[in-house]
Amino acid sequence: MSRTAQSGPVHLTNDGFTAEPRVTPGCAVCQALKKQWWQASDPGNPAYNASHATDLAVELRRHPHPRKTPR
Template identity: 55%
Template sequence: MALETTLREPVQLTDPLEVEPPAPAPGCDVCGALLKQWRQATEKDGHAYDLSHATDLAVEIKRHPHAWQKEKRS
């Protein structure tokens, strides 16, 4: 069998300007504040528009620890 050097199907990329907001944990004030900052960073006409920072905030929201998550790991 010969080595394949091309993809069989075309690559499908998402539009980086059409992103879904990150999902904060319900009732978490820290996640809520981070989501507010994320929204400001994704407003195209806003003073805080910065997609790189928005990505960092989304990762921080996803990784923010909560007590119920710690209980699941134990």
């Protein structure tokens, strides 16, 4: 029986948590999610929760906005 082995170390990143999410100007939903993200990503905040911060960052990235069509 042959076994496969990893050839080197695995380097994990957590960019979904550490990278500040972008918001669409004027979008109240984006602003609310960003505020929650700040609270959840700050270790000094009582609402700190790294998993929730990651979830919020994903939700912000996936939050839909109408695209402007060129005239």
